[in-house]
Amino acid sequence: MKIVHLIAGAGPMYCGSCMHGNTLAASLRKAGAEVILAPVYTPLRTDEENISIDRLAMGGINVYLDESLPLWRWMPPLVRRQLDRPSLVSWAARFGSSTRPQQLGRLAVAMFHGENGPLKSEVQRLIDWLQAEIQPDIVHLSNVMLAGLARPLSQRLGVPVIATLSGEDSFLEKLPPPFYAQARSELRTRAVDLSGLVALCGYYADFMSEYLAVPREKIDVIRPGLNLEGYGGESGPWAVGRGQNEGNGLNFVGWAEPRRVPPNNRPKTIGFLSRVCADKGLHLLIESLHAMRETGNLPPYRLRVAGYLDRPDRAYLDELQKRLAAWGMADRYEYVGELDRPGKIAFLQSLDVLCLPSLIRESKGLPVLEAWACGVPAVLPDQGAFTEMIADTSGGLLYDPQHPEALSEALGRMLRDDAFAWECGRLAQRAVHSRYTSQRESHEMLALYERLSHK
Numbered sequence: 001m002k003i004v005h006l007i008a009g010a011g012p013m014y015c016g017s018c019m020h021g022n023t024l025a026a027s028l029r030k031a032g033a034e035v036i037l038a039p040v041y042t043p044l045r046t047d048e049e050n051i052s053i054d055r056l057a058m059g060g061i062n063v064y065l066d067e068s069l070p071l072w073r074w075m076p077p078l079v080r081r082q083l084d085r086p087s088l089v090s091w092a093a094r095f096g097s098s099t100r101p102q103q104l105g106r107l108a109v110a111m112f113h114g115e116n117g118p119l120k121s122e123v124q125r126l127i128d129w130l131q132a133e134i135q136p137d138i139v140h141l142s143n144v145m146l147a148g149l150a151r152p153l154s155q156r157l158g159v160p161v162i163a164t165l166s167g168e169d170s171f172l173e174k175l176p177p178p179f180y181a182q183a184r185s186e187l188r189t190r191a192v193d194l195s196g197l198v199a200l201c202g203y204y205a206d207f208m209s210e211y212l213a214v215p216r217e218k219i220d221v222i223r224p225g226l227n228l229e230g231y232g233g234e235s236g237p238w239a240v241g242r243g244q245n246e247g248n249g250l251n252f253v254g255w256a257e258p259r260r261v262p263p264n265n266r267p268k269t270i271g272f273l274s275r276v277c278a279d280k281g282l283h284l285l286i287e288s289l290h291a292m293r294e295t296g297n298l299p300p301y302r303l304r305v306a307g308y309l310d311r312p313d314r315a316y317l318d319e320l321q322k323r324l325a326a327w328g329m330a331d332r333y334e335y336v337g338e339l340d341r342p343g344k345i346a347f348l349q350s351l352d353v354l355c356l357p358s359l360i361r362e363s364k365g366l367p368v369l370e371a372w373a374c375g376v377p378a379v380l381p382d383q384g385a386f387t388e389m390i391a392d393t394s395g396g397l398l399y400d401p402q403h404p405e406a407l408s409e410a411l412g413r414m415l416r417d418d419a420f421a422w423e424c425g426r427l428a429q430r431a432v433h434s435r436y437t438s439q440r441e442s443h444e445m446l447a448l449y450e451r452l453s454h455k
Contacts, residue, residue: 001449002034004134006057006149007142009042011093013275013308014338016366017166021142022046023227024445027438031446036134040146042093043086047341048227057129058122059084061092067110067118080125105179108172112186114148123149127156138449141194144168144212148186150193160195160452165208165219167363170279188213195452198445200224201385204363220448224364225441228433230345231373267300267332268415271351271376273344273367274358276305276335277313281357281381286320288357288407290327297408299415305335306347348374353396353414353421355379356386357407365389372432377424379410392435395428 007021022044025037029051037044037052041060044052061083065072083089110118126149130136139153141163150161168187175183191197191212197219199205209216270289274280282305292298309317317335324330339347348354354371356362361384368378368389378396380386390398397414399406414421 001138001446001453002134002136003028003036003449004130004136004139005035005037005142006040006139006146007037007044007052008146009039009044009060009093011042012045012090013310014045014047016364017142017164018044019046019048020166020224020364020366021164022048022051023225023438024441026051026227027225027442028446031439031442033442033446036136039086040142041089043090047339047344054086056084056086056089057126058119060089063111063119063122064107066122067107070118073118073121077125080121105175105183108145108175109179109182109186111145112148112183112190114150114190115152117148119148123152127152131157137453138162140164140449142166144187144191144194144197144208145171147190147194150190150195154193154195160449160455161193162196162198162448162452163194165197165199165204165363167204167360169207169211170360194218195455196220196448198222198448200364201388203361203384203388207361222441222444222448223436224366224369225436225438226366226369226373226432227438228373230341231370267302268352269302269304269350270411270415271347271354271371272303272305272307272356273347273354273371274307274356275313276307276309276317278316279358279360280307281359283316283320284357284359284404284407285355286324286329288404288411290323290329291405292408292412293327293329297412301332301415303329303333304347304350305333306337306339306344308338344370345374348376351376353377353379353411355407355411357381357401358384358386359401360384362386368395369432369436372425372428372436375425375429377414377421377428379407379414381407393428393431394424395431396424 005021005025007018010018025035028035038057039052040057041063044050062080115123136159138159139161141149143166144163145168147163154161172183191214199208199219199221200223202221205219205221209219272282272285276282289298289303324333336347348371354368354376356367358381363385365385371378372393372395380390380396380398381401382398383401387398390396397410399410
């Protein structure tokens, strides 16, 4: 089976959807599928081996110019190809790209218009290339913001087109008028053109069924999987021993008797790994630590923060750092920036607990799975994918996001109760290494491709 994955690049940012798509495509290849991973807009940035082709399916410069300058749509193909060079687009993305919905409303609506809108020249070039050179059996879109491609692709190529659901509502709900209403209407129209949809958790499947006005049975839930190379099973403060076993014919990693890591008197390390912005709730974590400190309920600790910081969000982080300084907590805090894969694993292995107090209802929760792969327990809001993840793994504590004091209570218990924290980390690590692997995800995805291809 020949599979084309079209993944929307996010410029210079490590993007969860990009990294998940790259991991999935690599695992599909290992399973024997022929996979072409083609970036849309910008080249992909991943923290694993990047298996995408050195060609943009739809170059971001041409897409932008087509939407903003009508005369550009008549530009000769030779000129367009020059502007699609990945190196040029990557360079331009460092200075002018944005993933912020407040700036991308018009472009989002144009993409939903697909073959009938201002981007029709780029859509046609994409289809001509796939038809002449690739001839895929199925096309997989990285998110439904690309759903405007589904109808022309399926009509011209005669193959199923599916899309992963990847937190699109958090983007769409921030579009300014009149683009919000236009995008919602167009998306509901275009979602019907998809042969299938994939959600990474049951919550998001249920939510997006209503949001997109598509039947729930059209959405398959396939939980995300990690490439666990480098994570090991005997690292991190709450690590456990590891053995080999086979399950369901997929060579999953099983577990031997746990190896208890005795607690010591060092300060406990609290970690935050996500994009550094208000939506992800770092300020809630800092405010909670301050409240615990004021009441004398905060044991010795360190706070380590990692993740992408966009230029417009620097003022947000600066304000938080000023608060920490004013509260006399600056010496307990460290922002380590954006991390590559070895740096990320080392960061996670340094933690005693991960806390992601996100304000949005997460659809994936990949940083939590990565922490669990290192045996690190988590404290999370009781909403979105997190509710299901904790229920499935017992890998930490949920708190009521409507009550700020609930975060302090949950975090305090995790910091003070070593035996409980170790057990949460042990169970979570076992779950990830057995049920949240890229091998398992690719196995389930191939079964879905086969089913849709034979309808």
